Amino acid sequence: MTTNSCQLYLISPLDVGGDFPAKLEEALAAAPVAAFQFRVKGVDQHEAARLAAPLQAICAAQNTAFIVNDDMALAKRLGADGVHLGQGDGDPREARRLLGPDAQIGVTCHDSRHFAMEAGEAGADYVAFGAFFPTTTKDVEHHPEPEILTWWQGLFELPCVAIGGITPDNAQVLIDAGADFLAVSSAVWANPEGAAAAVLQFDKLLAG
Template sequence: MRMIDDPLGPLDPEFAAAFTRDLNRPPCQLYLISPLDVSGTFPDRLARALDAGPVAAFQFRVKDVNQHEAAALAEPLQRICADREVAFIVNDSISLAKRLGADGVHLGQEDGDPREARAVLGPEVQIGVTCHDSRHLAMEAGEAGADYVAFGSFYPTTTKEVKHHPEPVILSWWSTVFELPCVAIGGITPANAPPLVAAGADFLAVSHAVWGGDEAAAVRAFQEVLR
C-alpha cells in the first residue's frame, strides 16, 4: 500500500508502534452496508443478519434508480432496522434521507457538504463523510459538523472502485487526537479486521463479507473479533 497522500504529510511509523487503543472509547461496532441489489428476498436477509448479533448501523446504498424507486426499496429495510434499534443511514442522498426520515446520511466528497445536510436534516440526524486516506479531509469534515468520518479502502474490495489505500495508523492518529468516531471501510473480513480494531477504529463498515455468503454466520464471526 502507498503512504497516505495528505497535505499534512505522511504519518510517522513510530506513532503506530507506540499507540495503544484507548480503552475509554466505546468498543468497536459493526456497520453494515447494503449490496446494490436490495430487492427480492433481501429484507429477509437483512433481518437475519441483524438478529445474528449486535449491529450499530445499516447503510442503504443503491445506484442508478430514481428516488421514488429507492424510497420503495428502502421502506421495508428501514422498518426492519427500526424494529431492532439499528440506525438507518442513507448513502449519498440528502434529499432521500429527508424523504425517508432516516437516522442519518453518509456523504462522499462529491455528495454535498455536512453543513448543507445539517440544515436540511436537522440537529439529530447522523452525518458521516468519506475521507479516503486524508487527515485534512477528515478534519474539514469534523469542522463542518460531521458526526463521524470514514477512512478507506484498507484492503482490496470488489464493492466499488477505489483509489485510496490508507494504512491503519491513520485510525490510530485520529482516535488519539479526536473524540469524533472513525469508521474503517474497504475489503474488511473477520480475518483481516483485528489490526483495524487494534488501531482504533470505532466502527467496521462491511458489505461483501456479509452479503457474499451466509449473512448470519458472517455477523457472528465479526462479533467474535469485536469481543
C-alpha cells in the same frame, strides 16, 4: 453512533430487492449491528424509497441506525437516521440544515487527514477512512494505512469508521489501530454460510 468499543456497520449490496429484506432481518437478529447504510445506484428517488421502506422498518425493529448513502434529499424523504456523504455529495452543514440536529452525518475521507479534519469542523458525526484492503464493492484509488485510525483517535473525539475489503480474517489490525466501526458489505452478504453467520463471526471478533 458513539461507542467505547468497535461495532459493526453494514453497507447494503447494490441489489436490495428480492429476498434481501429477509437476509437483512436474519443478519440484524444474529448480533447487534450499530448501523445499516442503504446504498443503491441508478434508480430514481421514488423507486429508492420503495426499496428502502421494508429495510428501514427492519432496522428500526432491531435498533439499528438507518443511514442513506450519498442522497440528502432521500434521507429527508425517508426520515432516515442519517446520511453518508462522499467527497462530491455535498456539505455536512447543508445536510445538518436539511436533516436536523439529531441526524447522523458521516463523511468519506479516503486516506486524507485534511478531509477528515474539514469534515469534523463542518459538523460531521463520524469520518470514514478506506479502503484498507482490496474490495470488489467499488473502484478504489485510496489505500490508507491503519495508522491513520490511531492518529485520528489520538487527536479527536469524533468516531472513525474503517471501510474497504474488511473480513473477519483481516479486521483485527483495524480494531487494534482504533476503529470505532467496521463498515462491511460483501464479507456479510456474499458469505457462503449466510449473512447471519458472518455477523456472528464479526461479533465474536469485536467482543474480543
